Amino acid sequence: MLTDPFFYAVAIPAVILLGLAKGGFAGIGVVAVPLMALAVSPVMAASITLPILLVQDVVSVWAFRKSWDKGLLRLMLPSAAVGVFLGWALAAFVKEAAVELAVGLISVAFALQRLWAERAVKAAAQVEAGPARPWLGALCGAAAGFTSQIAHAGGPPFQIYVLPRRLARDTFIGTSAIFFAVVNWMKVPAYIALGQFTPKVLMTAGVLLPLAIASTWGGVWVVRRVPAEGFYKLIYVLLVAVGGKLVFDGARGLFF
Secondary structure, three states: OOOOHHHHHHHHHHHHHHHHHHHOOOOHHHHHHHHHOOOOOHHHHHHHHHHHHHHHHHHHHHHOOOOOOHHHHHHHHHHHHHHHHHHHHOOOOOOHHHHHHHHHHHHHHHHHHHHHHHHOOOOHHHOOOOOOOHHHHHHHHHHHHHHHHHHOOOHHHHHHHHHHHOOOHHHHHHHHHHHHHHHHHHHHHHHHHOOOOOHHHHHHHHHHHHHHHHHHHHHHHHHOOOOHHHHHHHHHHHHHHHHHHHHHHHHHHHHO
16 A cells, blocks of 8 residues: 555545546546646556546446436447547557647637537527537547546547537436446456556555545535536536646647
8 A cells, every 4th residue: 555645645635526526527537647646657546546436436326326318328338438448459559648638629629619609698508409410429439438548538528529418417417427437447457457456556545435435425415506507617617627737738748
C-alpha cells in the first residue's frame, strides 16, 4: 500500500471529484488521474482509479436505476466495446496526448455551440432535441470506448451524442451511469493482461474506497438539488472546462 502523504493529499480530492462526477456532475472526474499523477506514475494512477470507479459505478447505478434510456444503451454499448478493444490494441501506436487534444477541441466547440443555442431562446426547455442519427450514436459510442481506454476521457464523446437528446435530468445521469459502468468492466481484462492490478495498487484503492462511496452519494444528493432547468447548462459549462483541460494536457504532451 502507498504511504506517501503527498499521494493522499492529491488522491483525496481526486476521489471526491470522481464521486461528484458519478453522482451526476458528468465530466469533472477526468481530472482525477492527472491529479494522482502528480504523486505517482500515470499508469499507477489509472490502475488505482479503475477499482474505485467500479465501486462508485455500483452506487451511481443503484441511485438512478429507475431512470435510464434503453435505446441509447442498445445503440452505444456494442460500439463502445469495439472502441475499448481498439484502444487496447492500438495503445502502442496512439499517443495519449494526441487523443486528449482532439477530444478536448471537439468538446469545447460542441459545448460552446450548444450554450449559444440555449442562449438564443428564453428557456432551455425550448431547445429542440437534435435528430436521432443512429450512425452518429454508434460512432460516439465507439469514440467513448476508445478514449476511455486510451486516455480515460470517454465522457465528452458520450455527451456529444446524448446531451442534444434533451433527456430528463435523472434519465441522462442514469443512462450515463450504466454506460460507463459497463465500459469500465470492459476495461478490466486489459488491465489484468497488462499486470496493472498489483497488491500495492489494490490495497491503496481499498483504503480510498470509503471516501469514494461517500463522495458518490454526496454527488447524488447535490445534483438532485440542482434545478432541472439549469442542469443542462451546467453540464455544458463543465464540458467546456473538461475539454479545456484535455486541450491543455494534449498540447503540453505533444509540443512541450
